[in-house]
Amino acid sequence: MTANKPTLKINFYNDKVTSITFIDNEDYSVPDIVNFSNVFLRDSSTSPDAFDPVSGQKLFTTSSIPKDLIPAKEPEIYFDNSLNEFVIKINWSDKNESVYPESFLRKYSSDENRKSGKYYEDRVEFWNLKKLLKPHRVLYYDYISYLENKDKAFLNSLINLNKFGLTFINNIPKDIEIGDTEDPYIEKIAKKIGYIKETFWGRLFDVRSVPTPKNIAYSSKEIILHMDLMYYESPPGLQLLHSINNKVEGGESIFVDAFNAARYVMEKDPHGYFALCNVPINYHYDNDGHHYFYSRPLIVEDQNKIDPLTNLAEITEINYSPPFQAPFEFGITSPLRKIGDFKDHGKIDNYQSAKDSGDRYLFRDFHRGLKIFEDFINNPENQYQLRLEAGEAVIFDNRRILHARTEFVDEVGSKRWLKGCYIDRDSYFSKLRTTYKAHNI
Known part of the structure; x- marks a missing residue:
């Protein structure tokens, strides 16, 4: 200049x-x-x-x-x-x-x-199976290359996370023995991004079948599509799972882009979509000396972030976890009062009656929109199903990607064993910004 x-x-x-x-x-x-x-x-x-x-x-x-x-x-x-x-x-x-x-x-x-430099919604790509598995698309990166950013493996992993909500690491050493409580590999993968988030499941957690599981994840049963810890005020942003052993029949992982499902509902039923953005869903965990509870709508938008191409508000998170859903408290009753109750409180009762009616209609829209959402996510064309082999790990956005597992046969945790941990979204976004800036993206 x-x-x-x-x-x-x-x-x-x-x-x-x-x-x-x-x-x-x-x-x-x-x-x-x-x-x-x-x-x-x-x-x-x-x-x-x-x-x-x-x-x-x-x-x-x-x-x-x-x-x-x-x-x-x-x-x-x-x-x-x-x-x-x-x-x-x-x-x-x-x-x-x-x-x-x-x-x-x-x-x-x-x-x-x-x-610019803060949000990267313009680089987010909604996907179904066909779009995710386009020819020449790389979803897996070598463990050492990831840690050392050889051939920009770490950068490309972050790009995948931001764009698709998930990425995979392979060629992880296979020297962890049954009974080991630590997993240095999943820790190194996680710490490359940010701080590990400790929950009541611990800093690291095992995913394998046990005789009397406190969580269905610790059994060999099928796990339907869901997100983790929706009953937390601040659920984890990323989940990491490292496959240490997987020699069972079944036990395949399934991933779905819930952002894509939400947009589909909006196109098919705008009123149903509006209800999914506004009707609170209660989530809870009341077991083993813990009692967590939080309410949140299925779809969360940020009206301050408008996509210039579509003029639509950006979807920032999805909240979906049927296994931990508590009874609804919104739009579920039609209270009738005795005639005498209206003498002194007519205005209040009339207002309450109108509100109850409005809530009930919105709840009906919610139920209809939820059916469209679930039909979409349960369609195999929108699911990425795979076996996470020993020596592989997946990192996925817990506020966007739904995950599930097929049923498997195991002798109480001997043949299928995953180690997992969580990272807050704040740490992930911080690393995304600094890495993009370092590479002038």
Whole structure:
């Protein structure tokens, strides 16, 4: 960039906004003219009295900014050699002096650019079996290559996780013996992404049949499609499973993209989809000295993240776990009151009656939408079914991917043994951002 031709221009400023033109702008994601809120600009200040460069933390609160804040004089545009770009310096009426690089102003000029480096929904691909198994698509990565990022194996594993919600690791050493309580391999795979989340199942957990299981996962029975720990306030983001031994008949793993199922419901029955986004489902675990309970809708959207291509809100998570579903509490009754009850509380009763009726109709829509959702996920064309062989591991997004297991025959845990653990989504997204940034993606 040359310093002799400014790429920014101040159009005007007042006590509400500062208007900026991006000169010779060829970036379609950046508007030519942007009116920036003065409060936003002042709130984003990185001046010494507003920002600690060591910790990266703000030193003031947003509400402390005067509502009638205005540049005290004409903002100055100049080329900063240390940044190698043009900047705008603003002396604010509250005595603060702030400098705003052009790259910062461009980043916050549009919704699309504001998401850059934080969210990667534009790289998410909904899949069925045919789409997932396209020719030349790589879903498995070598264990050592993953740990050392040889041939970008770790990067590509993260890309798969973000794009499809799952990825696989193979060629894991097979030297774990029956009775071992530790699994250094699944720990190394997990720690490459983030911190292991400990739950009441432990830091690591075994998935194998036991004589009197507290969870159906620890039996040889079929496990239907579900997600783990929906009864937690903050369910795990990722689940990892390492196959140590798998010499049984049956016991195959099944994975389904629940985001794809949700979009299918929206296309087939918008009212049913709306109900799935709003009717709370109760989940609980009341066993073995533990009692967990949480309510959440099946589909969660973020209305602040709109897909520019479809103009639809982004789906951020699915909550589906029939084995741990508690009785509903929404839209399930039609209460009738004695005539005398209406004498003093008529208005309240009339309101309650209308609300009950509305909830019941929404619950009917929910039931219809749920049937469409379940028909979709139980269709083999939408399922990826495989045998997780010894020396292989799967990592999948527990807030997007449903998983199941077929029934198998085993002599109480001797022939099918998986070690598992969880990672919070925050750790995963942090690693995704830093890795993408390191590879300039």
